[in-house]
Amino acid sequence: MDTQSRSIPLISRGDGVVIGVAVALLLAVFITLWQPEGHGAEAVVYLNGNRWARLNLFQNQDIKVPGPLGISQLQVRDGKIRFVDSPCPTKLCVHAGWLSQGGESATCLPNHVSVQVLGDDPRFDTINF
Amino acid sequence: MTVTRIIQTTRDDHLIAALTALAITIHIAESALPSPLPGIKPGLANVVTLLVLCRYGWRMAAWVSLLRVLVGSILIGTFLSPTFFLSASGALASVLFLGLLHAFSKTFPKWSVGPLGLGIAAAMTHMTGQFLLAYTLFIPHSGILRLFPVLLALSTILGIVSGLLTRAVLARLNDNPALT
């Protein structure tokens, strides 16, 4: 900073760097800290107790999970996920319906398939049934 | 025979004292404003710090900043209160980082950072320092983390404003050395 000069440039090279870093920092901070509250944007599918897939709930898709009894059919639509069909006798998993809130979950026990919606501040930590 | 030492106060001393007083005044005025979290202020007093930094170097700027927070809080009556610590942490973070940039600019003149960049950096580090303290010591609630991006963005805008203001004032002072 040469305070003797008559004119001070609006944006010097150094300023440019600072601005660049500032923008990057702002973006990073928004992305990491600004998760939508409660509503989950992602879900995890467990097969045989292990993480099998991590799904983006805003990417509409149909998933086939290969369990010991057969294929459990999952459906992702507009931020929600559900069991459409499963090779189990009682179909409790299908009965659980659409899951959208962080913490909501459904399980097909006989086929060892389980789905849980992730959420930073989930509406429910655990489901009683 | 007594030797009387006369301490000559220079014009610069006067200016710095005046600027410090100005900074303290702004600090006190800001404390009257409502804010999202206690102690989080726009930081317009930063303009003074930046001016001093650009004209008189880092050491002076650090002094002005420190005095601003100390004296300001004593006058308002918040000395050693949480508000004081928040101001102090913001000022400390800001001043330290400015020192970094200042030294950097001296070493690499081609890449020297101007008032705009300094203003942005000062404001953002000020806000970050305040927030860190608030989060770790006062409200370790994950809920307020969502506030941080917004606060940071706000502080960036204010930083731009204070940087531009500083630049304008600096140009004026440069044009009219007699103004001091």
Next chain:
Amino acid sequence: MIKAISRIFLLILIILSLGCSRGPTVYHQQLLVFGTLVDIKLWGVKQKKAEEAVAQLTKDFNYMDHAWHAWHAGPLTRANYFIANQEPFTAPPSILPLIKRGTELSTLSGGLFNPAIGNLMHLWGFESDDPPHGPPPDPRAIQTLVDQKPSMKDLTVDGITIKSSNPGVKMDFGGFAKGYAVDRAIDYLRQVGIQNAVVNAGGDLRAIGSHGDRPWRVGIRHPRKEGILAAVEAKADESIFTSGDYERYFDWKGKRYAHIIDPRTGYPAHGLTSVTVFANQGDLADAAATALFVAGPRVKDWLPIARAMGINGAMLVDSKGNVQMTPGIRDRIHFEVDPPPPVSISEALH
């Protein structure tokens, strides 16, 4: 020098604060054990310690499953064999506590919770790996078993020897084994210094501590429709157990036959779709949910049992969708369905 150090320190602080923005997190693990899905959440525990604790719980659950299994060969089936043949036998250590506690809870429930009716369970097809199916068994076969009046009191425990005075007794602890297992799991977690956890075994859970700065949030599923019926926040040490007619059942000629048998009639209890019990201990909550389900929807039938068993609260849903609750629960429940179901509040429990 100091300047440089303090700047770097500050920079590191900023970077770290962005990285560790979540604070203490929840350790979450699902286990396929104990014939069901056990979902465990631990709060504020270091990764390594959490992994070790869960590994141990897996072993414990597997052990309990084998020891207490009502129809796979093991200590319980062997004990049942001796009882049927009226021979005294040495109580296997793994099931002796179950027998004692089961007897206590059975007495408290006035016999509505009766773990000695294994023969009836078997007759109806609820003691099998295959899904239950109709037709219902012959009424005369049912009556014969009922007339035997099997009860846990028919067992005499003398030191470690057990003798039965009634060959009709067959122990099936399905009505409270999950609760008992969850209690042991919680005990173990506490022993290793974990104070904030939820152990959920197939939908029945016990929560201790909290999720950091807020309680554990529990969603109670709707017995008939899809989705969540109600939300409740768990107390610092609370078990929430639900018995329903939608888990193991078969439909025959338009009627539902579920796995909770009324020991007095020998037929599956009807009138209620689900009972949710709030209590401190899991084994108590489990047994009480079974007992209240058997008691039926009339408050003069279920309230005395709830009082006798010493639970903290209950919520009952009948086949028409009406909800009954104890007063303490009404303030804590938040219905998630719109419109909320019709609710009637019973008298206080204590």
